[in-house]
Amino acid sequence: MIQSLLENKSLVTVVLAVVIITVKLVVTRFIKRRAKKKKIDKRFTVNLLNNIFNFSLILIMFNIWSVEIQKFAFSIAAFVVAIVLVTREFIQCFIGFIYVVSNRPFRIGDWIQVGNYCGEVNSIDWINLTILEVNISNYQFTGKTLYMPNNQLVTTAIKNLNFLKRYAVHHFTITRDGSVNPFEFIDALKVKANSYCADFNDVAVRYNQVIENRLDINIAGPEPHIEVATSDIGDTQIIFTIFCPTERAMEIENKLTADLMNFWFSAKSYK
Structure with missing residues (x-):
């Protein structure tokens, strides 16, 4: 009977938590009451004891549930890796958006060249950059609209051609x-x-x-x-x-x- 109760981790966790919290409250209340009578500032001691009891509680819980926590951590890590692999392009696009917003290599309406493409910046969001293509040889709009993923803004040189406008x-x-x-x-x-x-x-x-x-x-x-x-x-x-x-x-x-x-x-x- 006792062996089965000890193997019940949930029950052991609840009992230990109640015991530690009760002891903490009793000890800290006793120290506060004694300090009040002697008119001594014991706030540092009370704070230190609170941290010690809290740390002890966390350490005990971690030891009890270490196997489950380890399995959960591996599951979370595998899940995170899978999410990153699936959404890698979107993450890179978002990083490119942050790069453009923070460094401001161009503004809406500027003429820019990214790789082999030239055009006027029409809009930008966290996924892509919209460019109205310009034929740089005759400085005329081609009528084409380019939708460029933001990840190319990090890996490709950006030329600001605004003065050519x-x-x-x-x-x-x-x-x-x-x-x-x-x-x-x-x-x-x-x-x-x-x-x-x-x-x-x-x-x-x-x-x-x-x-x-x-x-x-x-x-x-x-x-x-x-x-x-x-x-x-x-x-x-x-x-x-x-x-x-x-x-x-x-x-x-x-x-x-x-x-x-x-x-x-x-x-x-x-x-």
């Missing part, structure tokens, strides 16, 4: 054969480029300075640059660098391309 350092190259010397008309081509950029030159100068001050770097502009080089196979390359409003980049490129062709064929016809 208004003004862009536009590069383009025109390749021709070596039958004409481009230095014969390069000065006239520069005059054409300056004339196309004259109406926004003042604004371009100010915006160029703002970008340089913000990024603490020197960028090309605001005046147009034209260089002459050769390709790997010996063809002539005319390289243009124009600092201009983003929406006018393709317009100016087309005009300069037409001017170059006119100069090129005119020079060729004289030979």
Whole structure:
């Protein structure tokens, strides 16, 4: 009978808990009453005894239920591992969201590049980033909407292209054969480029300075640059660098391309 009662862990736990708590209350009450009569501050002693009794109770319970606690811990660990494996992608997305919120590499409305994708940030939540895709070669919206998981924001470099939203350092190259010397008309081509950029030159100068001050770097502009080089196979390359409003980049490129062709064929016809 006694053996069966001792094997009943629930009953033993309740009895020990009642005994320890009762002893604690009796001892602490006795100390408080005695301290009150002698007018001595025994709060430290009472607090220490309370902690000792509480720790003893927890230690005894742990020893009684150690096997069950160990099994429960293994079950919880296996359950947690299973949950982590199943929800790993969501956890990574949430970490990416925290990274963006804390570091703020971009804001809603900014132009950014993540990997090979460029676009305007439309929205972001704890799962994904929504981007309105932009063709960076002509600075036009493609009409496509990209939904990018936030975990890519942690593992992939993020480029903030926001200054390209208004003004862009536009590069383009025109390749021709070596039958004409481009230095014969390069000065006239520069005059054409300056004339196309004259109406926004003042604004371009100010915006160029703002970008340089913000990024603490020197960028090309605001005046147009034209260089002459050769390709790997010996063809002539005319390289243009124009600092201009983003929406006018393709317009100016087309005009300069037409001017170059006119100069090129005119020079060729004289030979």
